[in-house]
Amino acid sequence: MKTIKTPILPTHQHFVKVDAPHELDKKAICIFAATSYFLGTDTYWKDEKVLPPGTINTIDDKGSWVNSKPWFQWHNTPRDISFDQAVSEFTELFHTVCREQAGDNVVLLPLSGGLDSRTQAVAYSKLENPVLSYSYSFHNGYNEGAIARKIAEVLDYEYNDMTIPKGYLWDKVDELAKLLNYGTEFTHARQMAVIDEFRKMEGIFTLGHWGDVLFDSPVPKELTEENVEEWLLQKVIIKGGQELAEALWQEWEIEGEFMPYLKIRMKEVWDAILIKNVSAKVRAYLSSTRAVRWTNLGFTIFEATNPVQAPYYDDRMAEFICGIPEEFLSDRKIQIAYLKNQSPEVAKITWQAQKPYHLYNFHLNKTPHNLTYRIADKVQRLINEKRGKPLIQRNWELQFLGMDNDEKLQEHLFGESLHPFLPKELITRFYNSFRTKDMVAYSHPLSMLLTLAVWYRNEVK
Numbered sequence: 001m002k003t004i005k006t007p008i009l010p011t012h013q014h015f016v017k018v019d020a021p022h023e024l025d026k027k028a029i030c031i032f033a034a035t036s037y038f039l040g041t042d043t044y045w046k047d048e049k050v051l052p053p054g055t056i057n058t059i060d061d062k063g064s065w066v067n068s069k070p071w072f073q074w075h076n077t078p079r080d081i082s083f084d085q086a087v088s089e090f091t092e093l094f095h096t097v098c099r100e101q102a103g104d105n106v107v108l109l110p111l112s113g114g115l116d117s118r119t120q121a122v123a124y125s126k127l128e129n130p131v132l133s134y135s136y137s138f139h140n141g142y143n144e145g146a147i148a149r150k151i152a153e154v155l156d157y158e159y160n161d162m163t164i165p166k167g168y169l170w171d172k173v174d175e176l177a178k179l180l181n182y183g184t185e186f187t188h189a190r191q192m193a194v195i196d197e198f199r200k201m202e203g204i205f206t207l208g209h210w211g212d213v214l215f216d217s218p219v220p221k222e223l224t225e226e227n228v229e230e231w232l233l234q235k236v237i238i239k240g241g242q243e244l245a246e247a248l249w250q251e252w253e254i255e256g257e258f259m260p261y262l263k264i265r266m267k268e269v270w271d272a273i274l275i276k277n278v279s280a281k282v283r284a285y286l287s288s289t290r291a292v293r294w295t296n297l298g299f300t301i302f303e304a305t306n307p308v309q310a311p312y313y314d315d316r317m318a319e320f321i322c323g324i325p326e327e328f329l330s331d332r333k334i335q336i337a338y339l340k341n342q343s344p345e346v347a348k349i350t351w352q353a354q355k356p357y358h359l360y361n362f363h364l365n366k367t368p369h370n371l372t373y374r375i376a377d378k379v380q381r382l383i384n385e386k387r388g389k390p391l392i393q394r395n396w397e398l399q400f401l402g403m404d405n406d407e408k409l410q411e412h413l414f415g416e417s418l419h420p421f422l423p424k425e426l427i428t429r430f431y432n433s434f435r436t437k438d439m440v441a442y443s444h445p446l447s448m449l450l451t452l453a454v455w456y457r458n459e460v461k
Contacts, residue, residue, distance in 0.1 A: 001060055008054045008072050009287060009313040011296050016065040020047040026252045031262055033248055033448045034241035036184050037294035039265055053292045074284030076275045078325040086328045087337045093320055094311060098123045101309035106203030108306060109133045111148035113352025115335045116208030118151055120311060122343045125155045132203060136162040136194055138398060147350050154345045168193035169399045170408040173454060179300045182455040185447040187396045191301050198305040205302045209295050211312040213286055214321050217279045217330035228278050229270060233263065244430065244445035251426055279326050396443040413453055421456050
């Protein structure tokens with residue numbers, strides 16, 4: 001017997017065996033198809049599970065899961081503190097976590113135009129570690145690297161600019177599939193495009209994942225206890241995902257209907273979270289599901305080249321969040337105050353989500369103040385489209401559009417029979433819908449079918 005204690009936000013998934021038939025868990029796969037990640041402890045197989053977060057688990061000598069008990073439960077017990085005190089405590093905690101995680105290593109820091117990596121960048125400027133920063137932007141996409149470069153220049157960091165090229169997926173799809181353990185669709189992992197550049201680096205990656213959920217309100221202000229569960233349902237289902245899940249459910253002749261089953265499974269997780277505040281409860285739900293079954297999967301790509309740390313995944317960060325008044329967490333207030341306090345120059349660099357504004361004036365990002373920028377941006381995009389350089393905003397556009405991409409996609413989807421797991425008629429239906437109806441709406445189903453096809457071909461056939 002051995003005991004495994006899982007973190008509140010695990011950076012890795014720990015697979016164990018359970019006493020069940022070695023059969024496909026088709027209900028779990030349908031949820032996967034709808035949302036892009038498995039729910040709870042589900043995997044592709046009925047006799048394989050993932051250990052839940054924040055638990056102490058007993059595993060027998062054969063690797064089978066014996067029992068599990070929680071050592072942490074998400075809660076909402078805000079302390080009676082001032083906002084300035086909350087910012088001060090965050091500053092001390094964040095610097096401590098960053099210092100401990102970095103050790104005496106070179107810090108490999110991905111920078112974006114957002115706040116999470118920017119907060120890390122400022123924190124590491126308070127330490128003595130050498131920092132190698134970098135950013136990547138889509139080919140013909142928004143130049144996110146321009147913001148990252150300015151941050152690096154202000155903090156005197158070495159900086160590398162990378163471009164995510166068109167069609168990078170096809171030469172790396174099998175390697176990527178194994179790194180992700182087939183646990184999510186492939187087109188989101190854009191860092192795979194530059195994995196060879198990562199291999200040239202030496203140090204420790206520090207990733208800013210999940211800071212945007214912990215340090216913001218994840219729900220609209222008008223959301224109430226009465227309508228939150230329906231809102232959450234629509235939030236987790238990706239566009240086109242329900243149609244694909246229902247098609248698979250019907251094709252596999254599963255008893256009942258998909259949507260009632262999904263609602264029951266989600267409600268089990270929801271009801272187990274003993275929090276009354278709607279915003280805090282949604283944050284806990286997402287942290288218990290999406291963070292540990294989807295967000296952290298991308299860590300494995302970085303880890304294939306260098307060790308990985310994630311400051312926002314530290315147990316102490318979750319504990320801290322549970323004791324902070326929800327008002328202080330909304331609208332990124334704590335991170336914004338931290339950046340203004342610790343590096344006013346960095347705070348004055350464009351915030352991508354509020355471009356062209358920064359942390360001191362983003363409140364002006366509304367009509368009529370932003371009208372001139374919006375018009376100029378629209379005109380520039382129209383000019384680029386006429387020049388044959390439309391703006392790339394989504395990962396799938398680099399993988400599915402164009403003749404070369406289409407040839408590779410069809411090869412993976414139709415190259416050999418996947419019947420009865422994925423009948424050709426079903427694949428054809430969604431492929432044709434993507435090509436002739438609505439590319440945005442059917443990009444997710446097509447990407448999920450690609451993921452399922454590669455998994456079945458590599459792991460089952």
